[in-house]
Amino acid sequence: MRRRFGGGLGGSGRPRWRAAAGRGSWSGPRGPDPSPAALAPRSEWRLCAALGQRRTRERRVGRGGAATLMLPDVAIRRLPVYLRALGEMRAAGAEMTSSAELAQRTGLTSEQIRKDLATLGGFGTRGVGYRIELLAGSIRGVLGLDREVPVVLVGAGHLGTALARYNHARRQQPRIYAIFDAAPAKVGEQIGGTTVQPVAELEETVRRLGIRLAIIAVPAAAAQGVADMLVTAGCDVLLNFAPARLSLPAGVRVNNVDLAMELEALAYFVRSDLVPQGPAEAP
Secondary structure, X not given: OOOOOXXXXXXXXXXXXXXXXXXXXXXXXXXXXXXXXXHOOOOHHHHHHHOOOOOOOHHHHOHHHOOOOOOXXXXXXXXXXXXXXXXHHHHOOOOEEOHHHHHHHHOOOXXXXXXXXXXXXXXXXXXXXXXXXXXXXXXXXXXXXXXXXXXXXXXXXXXXXXXXXXXXXXXXXXXXXXXXXXXXXXXXXXXOOEEEEEHHHHHHHHHHHOOOXXXXXXXXHHXXXXXXXXXXXXXXXXXXXXXXXXXXXXXXXXXXXXXXXXXXXXXXXXXXXXXXOOOOOOO
């Protein structure tokens, strides 16, 4: 008679390591309990299965201390869109939602939404939908918004002042912790509860506060010099509103927003001589 072991032999006929009562136990017939490393599974996913652990997608979003892999840029940009829609639904008193409702609110497809959320770990229940509070909290965690995200703003002109006041009114992460300007008349001014500091104090302040994210809202001629100071101080993620192309070291990420160019492009669509294109006519 073939002896049956508690861990099961599976299709391969080999005993397996399993998790029991909070510790590993060996289901084989004899010998000391081997470590999981000794089993040398062919992949990380197989090791998780062999240990009896839940198959989460920690490798993708970095949960529970697992290594974090970068999500595609297009997916990252969609997450705040979902978060805003979820916030609107929660403010209206809703507790559950569906990919169809999210699609209606965001303009994205249900298929794309389900794919994105499945990549984060799959928070929905088939036929039931998504719990808004849980999903919103999970997205905030993936984006890093569940912790302090300090931001430095350089440039306290009209645009910088508007950005600082808007950020202060939102009272959400990321939050502007320091504002700098080169104009002596601006230094000492209170904007959104933050005091404008001289540019000479930028590097010391950024290092002391451990800030990595910066907003550049200065004239084009000053943008490169400001970017260089920020990078030297430790900022490696920049949001640039200056109408200038920046030359930055490898590893520094910059998103450029040129409001003037956006308006110039949109001006095309208000031309009075444009003829709307209808469906193509058959020859």
